[in-house]
Amino acid sequence: xxxxxxxxxxxxxxxxxxxxxxxxxxxxxxxxxxxxxxxxxxxxxxxxxxxxxxxxxxxxxxxxxxxxxxxxxxxxxxxxxxxxxxxxxxxxxxxxxxxxxxxxxxxxxxxxxxxxxxxxxxxxxxxxxxxxxxxxxxxxxxxxxxxxxxxxxxxxxxxxxxxxxxxxxxxxxxxxxxxxxxxxxxxxxxxxxxxxxxxxxxxxxxxxxxxxxxxxxxxxxxxxxxxxxxxxxxxxxxxxxxxxxxxxxxxxxxxxxxxxxxxxxxxxxxxxxxxxxxxxxxxxx
Amino acid sequence: xxxxxxxxxxxxxxxxxxxxxxxxxxxxxxxxxxxxxxxxxxxxxxxxxxxxxxxxxxxxxxxxxxxxxxxxxxxxxxxxxxxxxxxxxxxxxxxxxxxxxxxxxxxxxxxxxxxxxxxxxxxxxxxxxxxxxxxxxxxxxxxxxxxxxxxxxxxxxxxxxxxxxxxxxxxxxxxxxxxxxxxxxxxxxxxxxxxxxxxxxxxxxxxxxxxxxxxxxxxxxxxxxxxxxxxxxxxxxxxxxxxxxxxxxxxxxxxxxxxxxxxxxxxxxxxxxxxxxxxxxxxxx
Numbered sequence: 001x002x003x004x005x006x007x008x009x010x011x012x013x014x015x016x017x018x019x020x021x022x023x024x025x026x027x028x029x030x031x032x033x034x035x036x037x038x039x040x041x042x043x044x045x046x047x048x049x050x051x052x053x054x055x056x057x058x059x060x061x062x063x064x065x066x067x068x069x070x071x072x073x074x075x076x077x078x079x080x081x082x083x084x085x086x087x088x089x090x091x092x093x094x095x096x097x098x099x100x101x102x103x104x105x106x107x108x109x110x111x112x113x114x115x116x117x118x119x120x121x122x123x124x125x126x127x128x129x130x131x132x133x134x135x136x137x138x139x140x141x142x143x144x145x146x147x148x149x150x151x152x153x154x155x156x157x158x159x160x161x162x163x164x165x166x167x168x169x170x171x172x173x174x175x176x177x178x179x180x181x182x183x184x185x186x187x188x189x190x191x192x193x194x195x196x197x198x199x200x201x202x203x204x205x206x207x208x209x210x211x212x213x214x215x216x217x218x219x220x221x222x223x224x225x226x227x228x229x230x231x232x233x234x235x236x237x238x239x240x241x242x243x244x245x246x247x248x249x250x251x252x253x254x255x256x257x258x259x260x261x262x263x264x265x266x267x268x269x270x271x272x273x274x275x276x277x278x279x280x281x282x283x284x285x
Numbered sequence: 286x287x288x289x290x291x292x293x294x295x296x297x298x299x300x301x302x303x304x305x306x307x308x309x310x311x312x313x314x315x316x317x318x319x320x321x322x323x324x325x326x327x328x329x330x331x332x333x334x335x336x337x338x339x340x341x342x343x344x345x346x347x348x349x350x351x352x353x354x355x356x357x358x359x360x361x362x363x364x365x366x367x368x369x370x371x372x373x374x375x376x377x378x379x380x381x382x383x384x385x386x387x388x389x390x391x392x393x394x395x396x397x398x399x400x401x402x403x404x405x406x407x408x409x410x411x412x413x414x415x416x417x418x419x420x421x422x423x424x425x426x427x428x429x430x431x432x433x434x435x436x437x438x439x440x441x442x443x444x445x446x447x448x449x450x451x452x453x454x455x456x457x458x459x460x461x462x463x464x465x466x467x468x469x470x471x472x473x474x475x476x477x478x479x480x481x482x483x484x485x486x487x488x489x490x491x492x493x494x495x496x497x498x499x500x501x502x503x504x505x506x507x508x509x510x511x512x513x514x515x516x517x518x519x520x521x522x523x524x525x526x527x528x529x530x531x532x533x534x535x536x537x538x539x540x541x542x543x544x545x546x547x548x549x550x551x552x553x554x555x556x557x558x559x560x561x562x563x564x565x566x567x568x569x570x
Binding site for chain 1: 295296360361362363375376378379383384387388393394395447451455458459460461466469470471490493522526529530532533537538541545
């Protein structure tokens with residue numbers, strides 16, 4: 001059974017390929033980040049290597065955003081609900097990607113989780129029980145007050161910028177129910193689009209492509225600012241958790257959809273095995 | 286070539302059928318509205334019939350929203366980017382449907398367009414040229430100051446309610462990057478979801494289904510309030526233009542996608558011909 005995405009040719013195919021290439025790059029990032037964090041724990045820590053890796057990952061995101069923006073200029077609408085995403089992921093989309101404010105939530109979640117683990121380890125130690133040091137090795141719980149304050153300020157700033165972009169998007173959506181589109185739809189019996197409508201829809205899509213580029217810029221800018229606030233080890237942990245969350249949500253969404261709808265999307269499943277799905281193997285190796 | 290939507294079985298199939306049934310109902314509404322508006326212009330106007338039709342259309346929307354809400358309770362994510370929509374339509378979606386504030390924009394567009402037509406007709410009459418009375422017969426330009434003020438107040442109120450729902454949705458999206466989801470993704474090598482993650486994702490989807498139901502409630506409530514402000518003839522014109530806009534956008538999006546991607550989504554095209562596409566014939570008959 002072929003998937004709908006199989007019938008998307010040309011630009012749609014390029015967009016999908018661009019996404020799967022990014023997922024493969026992220027799988028490589030996960031392996032590299034794990035390796036460097038493991039070496040840090042085993043005292044074979046190379047500060048320079050870690051900083052170089054974090055810089056490269058941020059740079060890779062910039063390259064992906066540039067490529068995506070170029071493809072969005074040619075056809076932008078597909079980025080608002082990509083065929084390669086599960087419904088779960090599309091329900092989580094904001095301007096064709098994740099909310100930049102969710103980066104901060106990942107940091108808070110990791111901080112809280114590590115603080116909790118440390119507390120329970122402390123209590124277990126008091127009871128003389130053996131402790132598995134895995135989470136205790138994390139440096140995210142060592143985020144100091146100055147760092148947390150900076151992350152909080154950034155959170156507020158980013159939410160404000162997100163709101164502004166959401167407002168612009170809402171206005172653009174409303175504009176479609178204005179002249180000439182609504183009036184043409186009303187005044188003509190035929191549902192064929194005339195030149196005025198085609199021009200208005202082209203203009204609408206161009207505006208949406210600019211919005212996606214602005215949102216990608218905000219995502220990248222937020223990522224860079226977070227990395228500046230964190231130590232290189234913390235930055236590596238943060239990037240690792242963000243990438244694992246993305247890869248996991250892609251897989252969880254696919255599995256839930258398969259289970260719920262009682263049948264698989266064959267091509268996506270194959271792509272997941274051969275493309276982004278490699279992340280599954282990479283993540284487990 | 287089969288479409289991806291063809292591989293969505295069970296609940297997905299029911300959701301798609303529910304949507305196409307609604308599109309068929311809307312096509313019937315378009316024919317009925319045109320008929321009653323034509324009879325009004327030819328002095329065979331039946332006030333009671335018009336009011337009954339407007340009431341029935343609002344009621345049909347209520348029934349559709351109820352059915353959709355029931356299906357969203359069983360699987361909600363698909364409503365955020367339905368496979369039966371074109372990318373253009375999915376890019377315009379707000380909480381699984383149109384923005385209720387766009388209803389007001391339709392009214393403003395019709396008012397403006399009719400006022401413009403009346404002015405040009407007046408100028409043409411001054412020049413002694415023949416005038417086609419089609420648009421001049423519209424009653425939307427006769428919206429009085431009290432009605433316009435009420436529509437304006439409603440617009441402000443609706444935008445405020447939309448913003449509140451958008452905020453709730455943003456919070457829910459951010460919550461996914463929190464415990465236990467983010468922490469599970471970070472702390473485990475396997476991308477398989479555990480019970481805590483499955484529960485959290487179920488809870489997330491339940492919350493999103495409530496949001497869609499609230500958004501549908503706002504759409505319906507707004508529709509009812511607008512119909513109360515308008516005269517029955519104005520209400521019929523407003524409903525006709527909203528339905529034509531929906532049907533046209535569905536068709537325009539499909540055609541643009543076909544042209545851009547260089548190949549058709551065969552099943553959707555067939556469904557459009559047999560299902561929602563009937564609206565094309567209905568709209569042209």
